Amino acid sequence: MSRPFPRSPQSTFFFGTLALVVLLSLLFLAVGKGSTDGVLPTFLRSSNGRFSSPSAMVLKGEMEGLNWPSRLMEDQFYFIAGAGGGVTNQVVTLANMIYIALLSSRVPIVPSIYGYAGQLGGPLVTSPLLDLPFSSMFDLPRLFDHLHREHGLAGIIEWKDLVNVTKGDAYDKWNATSDWVDISCWNAFVPPFQDPMRTHRLNPTFSPLPPPTTPPRGGISIPTLTSYLHPDSPIIQPYLQAINGTVASLPSTKIACVDNLYYASVSIFVSNEWAGEAGFEVGAWPAVGRHMHWNPELRARGETVRRWLFGVSEWEEPVDFISVHIRHGDFLGSCPLSTPDSDIVPLCRSSDQYAYAVASMQSAILRQTGKTIKEVFVATDETDALFLHELTVVRRWKLVDEQLSLRIRRDWGDWHPTLIDKVLLSMGKGFVGTYSSTMSIASARRVEDWNGGPPSIYVNRNSPVGDDVPL
Incomplete structure (x- = not known):
């Protein structure tokens, strides 16, 4: 506006x-x-x-x-x-x-x-x-x-x-x-x-x-x-x-x-x-x-974590993936009820809208490049155990969990867990983010401009859910 x-x-x-x-x-x-x-x-x-x-x-x-x-x-x-x-x-x-x-x-x-x-x-x-x-x-x-x-x-x-x-x-x-x-x-x-x-x-x-x-x-x-x-x-x-x-x-x-x-x-x-x-x-x-490209050493550390997450050795080709950023504050802020987190409506604790957006992005990448991208990396500040279980176990998306975060912090310092998240988000072939999040917007531009990704998708409370994904 x-x-x-x-x-x-x-x-x-x-x-x-x-x-x-x-x-x-x-x-x-x-x-x-x-x-x-x-x-x-x-x-x-x-x-x-x-x-x-x-x-x-x-x-x-x-x-x-x-x-x-x-x-x-x-x-x-x-x-x-x-x-x-x-x-x-x-x-x-x-x-x-x-x-x-x-x-x-x-x-x-x-x-x-x-x-x-x-x-x-x-x-x-x-x-x-x-x-x-x-x-x-x-x-x-x-x-x-x-x-x-x-x-x-x-x-x-x-x-x-x-x-x-x-x-x-x-x-x-x-x-x-x-x-x-x-x-x-x-x-x-x-x-x-x-x-x-x-x-x-x-x-x-x-x-x-x-x-x-x-x-x-x-x-x-x-x-x-x-x-x-x-x-x-x-x-x-x-x-x-x-x-x-x-x-x-x-x-x-x-x-x-x-x-x-x-x-x-x-x-x-x-x-x-x-x-x-x-x-x-x-x-x-x-x-x-x-x-404003990443510091080369920071970029190399991001590549290292990327290989850790997807189980790929340094002699193998890195895995392509779709980047997802779910920001707790912005997503919950768009929910219809202003209640304490413990009472928030189920929609705000569900990844269904993000899953629909990921499927839409997979279709967009397929149309643009002819490639099918199955893997997903997600960065989130959400701490709810059930929500994280849904992301990592049910959907099998990759994220830097608490154990890996501790390893990154021990090896490279306190700043690196958040920096590595940003670097990994920028490596996606397509991007799905949270509406109104500045971090999502910056990550989306990097994926679009650096990697040639399709137009990014931003999720809010009105975003669609379901299996009927446009091809």
């Missing part, structure tokens, strides 16, 4: 024209037209033809004392945003952040992904949980190589590049050596969404974004926001002069900062835009998210 942003009559023409120009830029990015400027100097390239570091050209080599802003280059402009919520919500936010940085000619400073025991599923994990650098989850050199070559992005900085405190694959914010840094930000939320920034030792003060960017928790217009954040923006200075004296500190031009960008989108609400419902490919997914 579109979310219009009302404008005053005096600014309608100007903002409309400006938004149109930026929108055309977005479409340019979405179709992937190349840039002739994105060629890295030879001395920055590694033996595989890529570069030594995504931050090599935008960050000074040594920290002067404990003040990381001193490492920023004089001829560059930077962008920081907070990311909150579940892991996939943070991933969407970071993709939006990189996209907006790309459009506004800034270098993104990408925060680490934070988690907590209840979010990651399985047995309780150590608390506090170490944050996960972006590059421990995604192939950052591959992403930057694409964005630099195609769109001329100057660099990407990770938070761990600034504070230089890591423990294995994780960022140890609890023992970081950097000082707290005061930073002046724009707030898209009311009140400002500041907790993620404070976990990275940022002490933010906030100024409200100019209208029409900030309808109450309703979304952020990426074209309009980009027009404000561009270093050469002709329209932000009058606004800064207008609010001078009414806020604690005016936002910086050098380091632009926004409290949260999860609800940022180009044309329609963010989850619908990521799901491809805009009618054409637009926004952060085609420009950035599609190119």
Whole structure:
């Protein structure tokens, strides 16, 4: 559903024209037209033809004392945003952040992904949980190589590049050596969404974004926001002069900062835009998210678990399967009765609708490829023993159970059970998910775009059940 942003009559023409120009830029990015400027100097390239570091050209080599802003280059402009919520919500936010940085000619400073025991599923994990650098989850050199070559992005900085405190694959914010840094930000939320920034030792003060960017928790217009954040923006200075004296500190031009960008989108609400419902490919997914491939080591670990689940040796061809994501909260939230879990209607504890959707996906794959896919991998945060028995024993679908989760956590760390689920979901030849789940939407796009899967199927309380599956 579109979310219009009302404008005053005096600014309608100007903002409309400006938004149109930026929108055309977005479409340019979405179709992937190349840039002739994105060629890295030879001395920055590694033996595989890529570069030594995504931050090599935008960050000074040594920290002067404990003040990381001193490492920023004089001829560059930077962008920081907070990311909150579940892991996939943070991933969407970071993709939006990189996209907006790309459009506004800034270098993104990408925060680490934070988690907590209840979010990651399985047995309780150590608390506090170490944050996960972006590059421990995604192939950052591959992403930057694409964005630099195609769109001329100057660099990407990770938070761990600034504070230089890591423990294995994780960022140890609890023992970081950097000082707290005061930073002046724009707030898209009311009140400002500041907790993620404070976990990275940022002490933010906030100024409200100019209208029409900030309808109450309703979304952020990426074209309009980009027009404000561009270093050469002709329209932000009058606004800064207008609010001078009414806020604690005016936002910086050098380091632009926004409290949260999860609800940022180009044309329609963010989850619908990521799901491809805009009618054409637009926004952060085609420009950035599609190119956020897994960290190679994480991908290899996912392949290992895939072989464990389906009983295939490393010398055999991996088994093809359909991916299913059943999210407890979103599925139960769509049920007709708002009652405690113990009293929920049987429909909400049944996998019949998912089974029907899987059969429909099998038919779609058969029509598209001529192949019959029998195996199913399911990821779920559901803990009900009867429901899990129905999935694994009655339907014989594979999942990472508690015993395997413990093994994964023991071998690779607390983050890996949830990461492996995401990697395995992305390996499917077709995808069935839960309606309105951000994790389902992101997994669906990976299966469709990376593997050529048919259009994904999302299950809700109105989805069909039965044996009459269309062929």
